[in-house]
Amino acid sequence: MKAEVLVAGQPAEGHALVLTAPISFWGGVNPMTGLIADVRHPQHGVSISGKVLCLPGTIGSSSAAAVLLELVSAGLAPAALVLHEPDAILLLGLIVAQEMGHATPTALRLDRAEFGEFVDAKLAIGSDGSVLISPLAGEI
Amino acid sequence: MALALSAGQQAIANGAHGEGAAMAMRIVAATARLMGAPSLIPIASAHIDGALYHGDSGTLFAEQLVLGGGKVAVRATLNVGSLDLTGCSKNRLPSHEHGMARRMMDAYRTLGCEPSWTCAPYQAGHRPALGSDVAWGESNAVVFCNSVLGARTNRYGDFLDIACAISGFAPYYGLHRPENRRATVVFDVSGLDPAFLGSEVAWPILGSLYGREIGDAVGVVAGIAAHPGEDALKAFGAASASAGAVGLFHVAGVTPEAPDLATALHHQPPEAVIKVTAEMIADSRRRLSTALDMDRIDAVAIGSPHLSIAEFDRLEALIGKRRLKVTLYACTGRHTLAVLEKNGRRKVLEASGVVIVADTCVVVTPILPDIAGAVLMTNSGKFAHYAPGNTGYGVIYGSMAECVESAVLGRPVFEAAA
Numbered sequence: 091m092k093a094e095v096l097v098a099g100q101p102a103e104g105h106a107l108v109l110t111a112p113i114s115f116w117g118g119v120n121p122m123t124g125l126i127a128d129v130r131h132p133q134h135g136v137s138i139s140g141k142v143l144c145l146p147g148t149i150g151s152s153s154a155a156a157v158l159l160e161l162v163s164a165g166l167a168p169a170a171l172v173l174h175e176p177d178a179i180l181l182l183g184l185i186v187a188q189e190m191g192h193a194t195p196t197a198l199r200l201d202r203a204e205f206g207e208f209v210d211a212k213l214a215i216g217s218d219g220s221v222l223i224s225p226l227a228g229e230i
Numbered sequence: 231m232a233l234a235l236s237a238g239q240q241a242i243a244n245g246a247h248g249e250g251a252a253m254a255m256r257i258v259a260a261t262a263r264l265m266g267a268p269s270l271i272p273i274a275s276a277h278i279d280g281a282l283y284h285g286d287s288g289t290l291f292a293e294q295l296v297l298g299g300g301k302v303a304v305r306a307t308l309n310v311g312s313l314d315l316t317g318c319s320k321n322r323l324p325s326h327e328h329g330m331a332r333r334m335m336d337a338y339r340t341l342g343c344e345p346s347w348t349c350a351p352y353q354a355g356h357r358p359a360l361g362s363d364v365a366w367g368e369s370n371a372v373v374f375c376n377s378v379l380g381a382r383t384n385r386y387g388d389f390l391d392i393a394c395a396i397s398g399f400a401p402y403y404g405l406h407r408p409e410n411r412r413a414t415v416v417f418d419v420s421g422l423d424p425a426f427l428g429s430e431v432a433w434p435i436l437g438s439l440y441g442r443e444i445g446d447a448v449g450v451v452a453g454i455a456a457h458p459g460e461d462a463l464k465a466f467g468a469a470s471a472s473a474g475a476v477g478l479f480h481v482a483g484v485t486p487e488a489p490d491l492a493t494a495l496h497h498q499p500p501e502a503v504i505k506v507t508a509e510m511i512a513d514s515r516r517r518l519s520t521a522l523d524m525d526r527i528d529a530v531a532i533g534s535p536h537l538s539i540a541e542f543d544r545l546e547a548l549i550g551k552r553r554l555k556v557t558l559y560a561c562t563g564r565h566t567l568a569v570l571e572k573n574g575r576r577k578v579l580e581a582s583g584v585v586i587v588a589d590t591c592v593v594v595t596p597i598l599p600d601i602a603g604a605v606l607m608t609n610s611g612k613f614a615h616y617a618p619g620n621t622g623y624g625v626i627y628g629s630m631a632e633c634v635e636s637a638v639l640g641r642p643v644f645e646a647a648a
């Protein structure tokens with residue numbers, strides 16, 4: 091499958107983490123740990139670090155980019171981001187991280203209807219926007 | 231459509247105004263490409279949310295702009311920082327974080343931003359004109375600026391806000407375009423009890439519901455008989471923008487781009503109509519509270535967005551001559567603090583057990599005592615949304631009157647249900 095590249099970055103492999111509700115990075119993700127901190131979020135307590143993070147939507151604060159920049163510089167960022175639609179507030183974190191000389195995860199756009207296939211899968215994300223699915227049977 | 235930069239904009243990106251301005255212009259242009267904007271437009275002002283410390287990288291970013299000789303090209307007010315520089319309140323940030331937060335606040339001042347340190351700049355003298363293009367950050371300020379003032383801004387996040395302020399330009403897309411300001415969803419509250427609509431908690435509860443229902447669409451609230459007052463719209467916007475990605479709402483007959491419902495809809499049929507029911511309101515109210523233990527409170531916090539002087543008038547009237555058993559944190563900006571200082575009002579409030587928090591607030595920096603299983607009572611839809619994740623406190627939601635009574639008695643008390 092091929093997705094539109096929103097922000098070019100590093101190719102990556104990682105387990106998909108498909109969020110089932112929109113999230114606000116600020117207040118919703120702890121920048122010191124990479125854990126989902128929003129107690130009302132269905133994936134509360136789950137780590138986004140090193141995952142291919144699939145976001146059905148983003149909400150809330152305009153500080154999302156700062157949290158994402160902090161995650162990138164602390165080595166706690168997702169391996170890649172897959173967004174239903176481009177979100178300038180969040181993706182600015184990647185653009186600024188590049189200005190600051192960090193290697194950044196790739197951000198892709200894909201319809202959230204496709205996310206269902208990613209549940210429990212390992213994904214390989216190419217810097218050209220390619221998405222390769224390998225089921226995790228026996229691995230977890 | 232590919233982004234077209236003017237010769238002047240390209241020159242700034244190439245370093246004509248120094249490396250700070252070049253970095254700012256590159257960030258603005260990269261965002262414009264990401265969002266499919268065909269061009270950049272000049273902006274009249276900015277409100278900067280970026281000076282709140284989330285980690286060292288944000289401080290280093292601001293210092294990189296300073297090092298490159300960056301200066302804001304337009305009026306730029308500052309949102310809250312992580313420190314109360316007025317000394318009204320103390321926070322528990324460890325010394326490294328405290329130092330980096332201070333460096334960050336200093337860097338933004340060096341870039342030429344005004345030390346307003348408030349999330350309610352629109353009540354601190356920064357009110358852009360109807361129809362003007364601006365670049366504002368802080369979700370509640372964005373929604374107020376668009377909806378109540380009728381100026382045009384997207385939801386500018388950290389970094390992009392200051393990049394726009396320094397370059398003087400913003401990507402032309404989203405809510406800068408008049409056609410995108412049309413309401414597509416009607417949020418009809420005409421079926422609700424007028425007694426509820428007139429109550430103190432109506433607007434934060436409605437805002438929270440509106441944000442969840444509407445997401446990032448533009449909606450129009452229909453069925454409001456009279457202007458509810460600026461502080462009510464402030465509370466509605468803040469709650470809606472923390473529960474959803476709301477950037478602009480209209481209230482038919484109240485907000486400037488909605489003299490009536492048809493105008494807000496740009497004379498087109500709506501894509502959806504949400505008939506708000508009493509059950510939806512009850513559910514929305516329940517969702518604002520998270521505390522498992524409804525019999526204790528460890529702190530009360532009000533002032534998200536920052537309290538206006540009218541809200542302090544109300545707070546003082548509710549407290550009267552009584553003393554509070556539980557600390558009430560009243561968050562505000564230094565523009566309001568200056569008024570409170572004039573007639574000794576600050577001292578009277580503090581003597582009754584109020585802690586005034588200026589320049590910052592209790593959900594963005596550790597001011598509340600670290601108590602296991604602690605419970606915070608608040609009248610703010612926005613505090614209710616963010617306190618559990620950011621402070622570890624469970625939340626009990628109540629009106630300002632209920633918050634004050636509870637602080638006086640030292641346990642949660644609620645008015646008889648209307």
